[in-house]
């Protein structure tokens with residue numbers, strides 16, 4: 001569900017966010033009932049609940065937008081902001097290069113929540129005759145924003161507080177990966193803590209509300225592990241040149257081969273997604289299995305591989321000296337053809353095709369050497 005665009009940042013709502021509005025709506029309505037101690041009609045309660053629900057949704061957008069705008073100022077590319085039932089996530093494509101930038105980006109979200117929430121709470125202390133409806137609303141939304149900020153500031157990576165912790169450790173140790181490792185551990189522990197609290201709530205206090213702590217705790221500890229792995233993955237890739245990723249093209253299909261034979265003698269036995277097409281000792285193009293699929297079955301007997309293949313010139317090219325992380329970004333951004341990039345050396349000689357699988361293989365083999373210290377322990 002598209003919501004709109006702010007400074008080129010797309011806002012997207014997942015349908016599960018409507019659940020936030022519903023839950024906040026019910027919670028705030030019962031809060032309002034308790035505050036007024038009057039017997040209010042369902043109309044006024046529904047109105048109160050809806051307004052509060054939407055305001056909380058707005059608060060979350062504001063929080064994420066603050067992260068993104070600061071990130072943008074520091075030269076980060078922002079794809080979009082996605083809102084789920086757990087809150088939001090700003091899709092920031094680049095990893096941060098400097099701990100100071102990371103600190104500012106991480107702090108921006110909670111800071112905006114504190115300012116917005118604080119403002120609403122301050123409005124309550126001004127001696128004016130505020131209608132009880134607004135008093136209830138400012139109270140509920142204000143406090144909720146402060147709680148949101150407080151929760152996000154827990155030093156549990158990848159939550160905001162965890163990012164701040166990571167930035168601090170990174171600055172102190174000068175080592176981003178080791179800082180991420182420590183911050184992720186805190187993330188994992190906090191996740192377990194929430195799960196534990198949830199279980200206690202259910203089995204000791206006997207309230208089903210504990211389910212939420214368990215769900216959120218599980219989410220936090222899993223994202224802690226994943227974010228750490230991703231950091232290590234990206235860091236490893238930035239130390240590798242594309243040249244090291246591309247394998248030797250052992251099985252190339254000679255030009256003039258019929259499609260039906262290419263399927264039988266290459267695609268079936270070797271189970272690869274694509275093969276280079278060779279003519280007079282030179283690679284002239286690539287035949288991807290999707291190209292094969294486009295040829296109707298009855299024509300496969302009479303069609304040569306050159307017909308559906310992608311000519312080499314049409315595959316976006318990169319230098320063999322590009323670092324693997326940059327290359328992966330190109331592929332993720334969609335700047336590749338069928339996920340493939342053509343790799344050339346300094347003299348413009350074609351060196352090979354790079355695709356997504358090559359990255360996994362590289363990481364797998366690197367594990368045996370210097371990577372093992374990173375992938376263990378979290």
Ligand SMILES: [Zn+2]
Nearest residue numbers: 109110152160
């Ligand atoms: Zn945040």
